[in-house]
Amino acid sequence: MFRRHFHKRHAHFAHKMMNREDFGFGRGMDGFDPRAMAAMGKERFFKKGNLQFVILKMLQQESKHGYQIIKDLEEQFKGFYSPSPGSVYPILQMLEDREFVSISKDGKKKVYTITEEGQTFLNENMNDAMLTRLEQLKHMDFDKMQESRAQLQDLFRTFMLKSKASFNDEEKKRKFNEFVERTKKELEDLY
Numbered sequence: 001m002f003r004r005h006f007h008k009r010h011a012h013f014a015h016k017m018m019n020r021e022d023f024g025f026g027r028g029m030d031g032f033d034p035r036a037m038a039a040m041g042k043e044r045f046f047k048k049g050n051l052q053f054v055i056l057k058m059l060q061q062e063s064k065h066g067y068q069i070i071k072d073l074e075e076q077f078k079g080f081y082s083p084s085p086g087s088v089y090p091i092l093q094m095l096e097d098r099e100f101v102s103i104s105k106d107g108k109k110k111v112y113t114i115t116e117e118g119q120t121f122l123n124e125n126m127n128d129a130m131l132t133r134l135e136q137l138k139h140m141d142f143d144k145m146q147e148s149r150a151q152l153q154d155l156f157r158t159f160m161l162k163s164k165a166s167f168n169d170e171e172k173k174r175k176f177n178e179f180v181e182r183t184k185k186e187l188e189d190l191y
Contacts, residue, residue, distance in 0.1 A: 051083060052091050056122045059101060059114040066092055066110065079146070 055069055064072065066089055074082035092112055095101040100118030103110045114122070166172035 051087060052095060053122060053126055055088070055091060055095070056100065056114055056118055057126075059112055060119070060122070063104070063111050063113040065106065065112065069112075 054073070058064065058069060058072065066085070069092075070083055070085065070088055092101065092110075095112070095118065096103060098117070098121075100115055100121050101112045102115050103112060105111070163176060166176040
């Protein structure tokens, strides 16, 4: 019993230390939080509830199985967006329950086809904002975005390493903070 209590207290202390400003930037033993990098610059591709319309729109063109829907979206957006099975399959189940899609079997796979009810639902509920967003996404240059993302990730890694190195030296910390503020201002002035 004592041992269990000790571990909880120890874990709580470590968690608090790793999130202190003077210890580093967020979680991770070196102060690097990989989740922060993953979330950097990520705008939600589709508002909550809109993925069902994207799926129905895909099924207008041809019948597909769930995995194919996931892979087609990932390919279309060059890896910038890849819905998880945990988001796609419940939507497909809901669309089936509402009779917006029908299912046929291809071996062990379920193939989804949009029904007349699904087509009507799509036509009545697909608003201009959703159509505009789909058009924007269709015309984005994901190859150029991939290059920019790689550059930003490299910059972020360098930033984290150098910021960590400056923590124990007040002069380095001051210079680093000045550099960050200057760079931030230059970026803001670009646009």
